[in-house]
Amino acid sequence: MAELLKIKNLSIGIDGKEILHGLNLEINSGEIHAVMGRNGSGKSTFSNALMGHPAYKISTGEINFNGTLINNLKPNERAKLGLFLGFQYPLSIPGVTVANFLRQANKALKGDAVSPRDFRKLLYEKMDDLEIDHVFATRYINDGFSGGEKKRMEILQMAMLEPKLAILDEPDSGLDIDSLKLVAQSINKYKEKNPSVSVLLITHYQRMLDYIKPDKVHVFVDGNIVESGGPELALELEKKGYDWLTEKEAVKA
């Protein structure tokens, strides 16, 4: 399969402090990669940097997406190329309805092809998949939503905007088991419909991977990938904990 994302020697800093140190990663189209790691190991820094958050500065390295060097592209330009970030902490935008927001985003990404009626129909279909009540279409984005509702809303946005690479930053945190299943199902459904889509799934629990089968698993420690492997790596982590890898790192160093 074709290479979709290629990251070489990527170092990222914020406020002058380096958080990621020379990271390498390749994702082919159609693959699901899971990234695991403790709180504070740099997972969100990584995902924000991939999407082009202006505060996260690249000091070394390259991010290539679908054959384009995107280091200097703005977030909206990256979105147009097919990147999507499901936020760990989605923000609320009072006064802007979910439907209006998605319609404008859709227009920005794909042009004005769909009629308002078709758009609504599509939106309701996807909402049904996620068991989101249609009234949410007229609610303001994440305004007064519960944690679980926010997470499902991120997945809804992914399903509507149809990216080539979906970076999902802890789509499972704060969810009860039923919501977690729904979110996982919905990601799987999107994958089934669009087999060439790639997913970079950030999580710190093995649980999510019972529902979404990753092709590769990477483990983050202190701002770098210290171990990569197949799905079995996640299980091993579950058993042995992160200390096992931290110690391994210490021995290497």
Add this chain to the structure above:
Amino acid sequence: MALELNNEYQYGFHDSEENYAFKSGRGLTKEIVLSISKMKNEPQWMTEFRLKSLEIFYKKPMPKWGNTQLISEIDFENIFYYVKSSEKQEKNWEDVPKEIKNTFDRLGIPEAERKFLAGVSAQYESEVVYHSLREDLKKLGVLFLDMDSGLREHPEIVKKYFSTIIPPEDNKFAALNSAVWSGGSFIYVPPNTKVEIPLQAYFRINTENMGQFERTLIIADEGSSVHYIEGCTAPTYSSDSLHSAVVELIALKNAKIRYTTIQNWSKNVYNLVTKRAVAHEGAVVEWLDGNMGSKLTMKYPSIYLVGEKAHGEVVSVALASGSDQHQDAGAKIIHAAPNTTSVIISKSISRNGGRASYRGLLKVLKGAANVKSSVKCDALMLDEKSRSDTYPTMEIDEQGVQIEHEATVSKIEDEKLFYLMSRGLSEEQAKLMIVNGFMEPFVKELPMEYAVELNRLIELEMEGAVG
């Protein structure tokens, strides 16, 4: 006539004045006031009222609130107090003089009327040039006329209510309006009559250094309801014009009046307007006030809740855009009876060096027991050079009142911009979306066509918002 639309201000074109019927000299004298009254063939009491008001205007000092620096720069000697563009008022759109018709056509007025209005009045300079009201409303006894015709045709109603809410002594600009007023709307809704679709008036200033002093009086009789909308524009000139209206609303027992303003004056208009309403027992008055454009706006729609269970609301937005613009807007609510309730929602946006101020008064008189009120002021500043201030005043002379007060000042957060941009919106689109969201509590109250228009105006103002 060439279209002289400029980028900054969409309604910045102006028309030729050569066919005007009458234009007073500059400056304000007793002779001008007398000649206005004479030309209008007014009853004696109105002529005397004007002359008395003129005396008050001469004596009254400038207001001590708002932007005292800017108002002190108004040159009263350099203003045309009365300009008549056409000899008569038309009922058929086709008969309106061509130049004037072109203007309103460009502003989309006749089209708007066809689509969704029950009645329309178009004022050009000092006089209403076009007027219409749907037949079914006429049959119900609804009166919707320009103020001059109202005085001529229904002198008894006008005399009973005119200036009872805002006396000329109220402030210098109310006195000025009382002396030289011309045009404006007169509305009377008979008991238990509901006017379901809005009545609209449109105000347009065309002459440089023009003063527009319309006078509006709305009386909703017991159990009736009405929604009135006004829109305002003027061309862009190098020197200033003055718009100083007086608006009086009277909602009798259980009546409801909603008054919506969308003003988008050009940047050389002083907009100094006195708006006040009285709500009797069980009545509801709502001011919806959208302030864009102008050089300085000073406007604080007020509501006197004089009857039990009366309810008042003032919902306003102001957009101050550029260092040459100050929006000093707010609300006043006076609870003068028990069990009255009120809501004030004020939203202001300042950008590009603009200044937005909220000035509010909430007053609960002794004896007005069991009052509930909620005041919410939110300011959004789009950059460092802009300014926002709040001057809330509360005077509570009664115990056991329930008052909620909340004020916020915010900026557009980078995290929110990043969130929206990650979905494909450009920085400009993302900012506009946040601004529109901020204004939503106001916009959602507007009829759809106006909401669309307002959003479009904001978009125009915000163009080039990324600096």
